Amino acid sequence: MLDSSDSPCNGSSVATKSAALASPVLPETRNTKSVTLKNETATGGGLHHEGLDRKGLKADEEDGFSEESWLDLPPALYFLAVVVIGLCAATLLPPPDAWFFTGFGLLAVIIIRSDLESFLIPDWASLAVLLLGLARAIIVPLADGWGTLGELLPSNLWPELWPALATALLGFVLFYAIARLYHVFTAREGLGFGDVKLAGALGVWLDPFSFSVMLQLAAFSALLVALLERGFRQGPRTTLLPFGAFLTPCAWLCAFLLALEPDLLGLRP
Numbered sequence: 001m002l003d004s005s006d007s008p009c010n011g012s013s014v015a016t017k018s019a020a021l022a023s024p025v026l027p028e029t030r031n032t033k034s035v036t037l038k039n040e041t042a043t044g045g046g047l048h049h050e051g052l053d054r055k056g057l058k059a060d061e062e063d064g065f066s067e068e069s070w071l072d073l074p075p076a077l078y079f080l081a082v083v084v085i086g087l088c089a090a091t092l093l094p095p096p097d098a099w100f101f102t103g104f105g106l107l108a109v110i111i112i113r114s115d116l117e118s119f120l121i122p123d124w125a126s127l128a129v130l131l132l133g134l135a136r137a138i139i140v141p142l143a144d145g146w147g148t149l150g151e152l153l154p155s156n157l158w159p160e161l162w163p164a165l166a167t168a169l170l171g172f173v174l175f176y177a178i179a180r181l182y183h184v185f186t187a188r189e190g191l192g193f194g195d196v197k198l199a200g201a202l203g204v205w206l207d208p209f210s211f212s213v214m215l216q217l218a219a220f221s222a223l224l225v226a227l228l229e230r231g232f233r234q235g236p237r238t239t240l241l242p243f244g245a246f247l248t249p250c251a252w253l254c255a256f257l258l259a260l261e262p263d264l265l266g267l268r269p
Helices: 017-021 026-038 073-092 096-118 123-143 154-186 192-204 208-232 245-262
Strands: 043-044 047-049 121-123 238-240
Touching: 026 208, 073 096, 073 245, 096 123, 121 192, 123 154, 123 192, 154 192, 154 208, 154 238, 192 208, 192 238, 192 245, 208 238, 208 245
Parallel strands: none
Antiparallel strands: 043 121, 047 238
16 A cells, blocks of 8 residues: 655645645655555455565666566467467367366466456456356256256255365465465565455365365465576565466366366375
8 A cells, every 4th residue: 555644734724836736745646546446346466575565556766676567478478378278178178167167267367467467356357267166066067967957956056066165265264364464474465365365266166185286386386486586686676476377377277187187197195
C-alpha cells in the first residue's frame, strides 16, 4: 500500500496556488487511486525475495527494476502454449477430460500472463478454475459409466466432490497460514492473497499427494529463478516473484499426469 504519511495538508488555512502546484505528493495520490481501481477486479499475487513491498508498485530507479511488469512475453508465445496444451489434451485424454484440461490450460495461460505482467491474478480466472474443476469431478465419472443425469442426487455426488473440495480447502488454508505467519514474523506481505485463492482453486484438480508434488515443483522453480536473478542482476538484490505464474503450470502438469497415471508415474508411495 502506498505511503500516504506525507500529506500536503500542513494545518494552514491559506495556501498559495504555486505551493499547491509544487506539491511532490500529488503523483503518489494518483497512483493510490489507480492501484485501488486495479484491485477491485484482481488480487495481487507475488512472493517476496529479499523483501519488497508488493503494494508499492514503484520502480527501483537504481537498478532499473520495476514491479509493474516482471516479464513481458510476446502474445504469440501464449497462443502457442494454448495450442500445445489443446493438442496434448486431445491426443492423450478421452473427450470429456480433454475438453476440461483444454479449458484449464487456457485459464492457466491467462493467469500466468496477468501475474507476469502486473503481479495480479484475476479473481474471475481463479473462480473459473474452481468451477471447472468441480464440473469435471461430476461429469467425468458420468462419462465413465458411473451413472446417468437422473442420478445426480446429493447423496451420489458427494463421494465424487468431497475429495476435490477437501484438497481445495487444504490448499487455501495452507497458503493462508503461510501468508499470515510471514506477515507476523516480518511485518511485510510475502504472499499475495491472490495466490491464496488460486491455491484453493487449483486444489479441486488434485489430491493431497499431487498437491504436495505441485507445491514442491512450484517452490523449487521459483527458488531457482530467484537465485538466477540474484546472480545476474546488479545493484540492490530485491526481487518480487509472481508465484502464481509458477504455481499454475505446475498444477496443470500434475493434474494432467494424475489423469493419465493415478500413481503419478510411480511417484506415489
